[in-house]
Amino acid sequence: MDGGYGELVRTRGVVRIIAAQLTARFPSGMLSLGLLFHVEGRTGSYGVAGVVLAALSIGQALSGPATGRLMGRLGIRPVVVVTTVLCAAAVTSIALLDLPPVGLTVLALLAGLTFPPITSAVRTIYPKLVPSSMLGPLFSLDASLQELIWIGGPVLVTFLATGVSTTAALVLSAVLLIGGGAWFAASREVGRVRIPRSKRRFGVVLLRPQVALMTVVGFLVIASCAAIEASVAGAFGEDDPTSGVVLAIWSLASLLGGFALGRLPMRPWSLTLRLVVVTVGVALTPFLPGFWGLTGALVIAGFGLAPALGLMSAIVSSSVRFSDTAEAYGWTNTGQLVGVALGAALAGQALDHFGAQTAFLCGAALAALATIAAAVGIPVSPDLKGRDAGPVPETAPIPLPPS
Template identity: 85%
Template sequence: MSGSGFGDLVRARGVLRIIAAQLTARFPSGMLSLGLLFHVEGRTGSYGTAGVVLAALSIGQAVAGPATGRLMGRLGIRPVIVVTTVCCAAAIAAIALFDLPPAGIVGLALAAGLTFPPITSAVRTIYPKLVPASLLGQLFSLDASLQELIWIGGPVLVTFLATGVSTTVALLVSAVLLIGGGAWFAASREVGRVRIPRSKRRFGVVLLRPQVALMTLVGFLVIASCAAIEASVAGAFGEKDPTSGVVLAIWSLASLAGGFVLGRLAMRPWSLALRLTLVAAGAALTPFLPGFWGLTTALVISGFGLAPALGMISAIVSSSVRFSDTAEAYGWTNTGQLVGVALGAALAGQALDHFGAPIAFACGALLAVLSALAAAAGIRVFPDLKGRNAGPVPDTAPIPLPPSAG
């Protein structure tokens, strides 16, 4: 990202405020996976059961994502955010406070997922209204980079709370942050000023666009890889060792650095595949480099390409659909990523229980390789954003008039 572009973004009215609000509202996303993993494994003694709970949470989010994105165009952003935030926090608090059988925990995790507030879809739909279209690609890169603060602070905070205090407190803190961040985001002036037009297309039609479908697939694979590696790191060090949180924080810090370094580069059709090749290269080293320093080295390599890849996914979606369809389109891409979390966490959980950490890491590496191959397969349909705006297609356009007779 160029210095001038970054300065223009910082000076744009409301950008820093809405970024801070949405990062706070999304911060529990960086806590819940590990928090539930530690809590459920401690209650049941099984990483497999914990993986099923994480899968239920992610499947609920996946099912609800496109629907809540569509609802924001009908009911408004604020009502949807407020109602979902309250319901989701209540389900998480119930998991923390009550001694439930595994089936009850899975049911509440599914409810939390179904009501998880659609902050990501909302804010990425709002961004085109905050900055000129020429700065939008850089804003997506900045957003993808700064969201790594969630994955730096979240795992560290929840790991130290879970290991130093209790897993119940860790989940309750997540619920409190969900409420506080959601309230701040919903109360932001920028949220009140943006109205998403009702889409005139049938629900799901936007997924037929090849760019949206491919970004959904790529996001699914890369986030499945991340979820598998995250669970593998936790399993490799054990629930009582805070080292896992430190390793995951360094991984996210590398992603943050990569976002700022690579975000300044033009987004070409082949850029996504190259960035994901870097992610896959680092992930492929994880089964062979055990211990703190080995895993840290592998994940620094992998993380350097992660935020740039996620930022490009957002830019490709934004530049390929109409504004009225952006919230639903991001809902589908988020759904792909959340299904990826479910698959990756469950796959790694089973591998940890039956085969050990190296095989669990190998599952994550394979998923990362597949994400790079999927991105390479889509080079022909991806937009070339060098010198182009990443803004959505307007819902209205000038109507050509016939030349006057005179």
């Protein structure tokens, strides 16, 4: 790791806050699959498990902007601590209590509503942690390393659910929520950052064209990813571990792409070009069946994925005031969570009625729409070459008329 990344990891506090937030966010890669295994095992119904997962996603989608806004009013630490405790309690209750489907659904909704806003918090902290000139590489590094969550989380929860018990898998998720959340909240970097209270009404930040654009593009990108994940699982069957290997390689390719492309200058068309790479790879999936075909296609797609996600974070950061960043990231996260639900649902319907090839086509179509949306948004996308990616100042000089 050299150049920009070497300087980043030598910056005081960067490694510590990245490690803490990755630990706190690790349950994100465990909960969905853990709940699926647990609820299906308790009820014998994948339909009930799907409803419970939907409740979790709806709760997370609703809470994202609100908890982001609360961090500006109450502080990062209080919001993270309270939501972490409530979310861990809800997950533990699902794991340990013998509840009917309605009770499981209510608790899953509560877990989603109180899911700790670590992503919004840490991306709000980053501009205060490093010089603005290093924000682009830092966002790219963050987007790359988060792939470890989606590689390790599903593997760990599958091992525990099948080798020990689904209860153990969920309890470990709750333990990581508490441990990671406590580590993150106790970090001195969190204590040093105070988000100014926004003077704008809730939701007004969505009127910023860059925030609206990144919410739409993120929705479509993650919907495509969810559709592809479901399509891969459907192509190999639920009892074949090959699908997990393919998805892990996809995530590794994304991680490597983030490291390789993360330091490139960020121009208005950079997001579109990175999404073209994603779309090309995804578009090959309907026509390259089997392990090697799908792996090759998704390696291409993955190489552009983390760089695109990192650039999206930088665009949001550079386009809003610091007091609005947490809420802005809350909205973009909400768009991505809705994308997960839509992409998985579309692919599921396609798998049931038409087969895996059509399901892959759904993912390709969503990726193409994301690329088109990014291209349409080029005129409002910031040119960050030679510019800082830090937030817009809270105050600015007011030009006076000539005397």
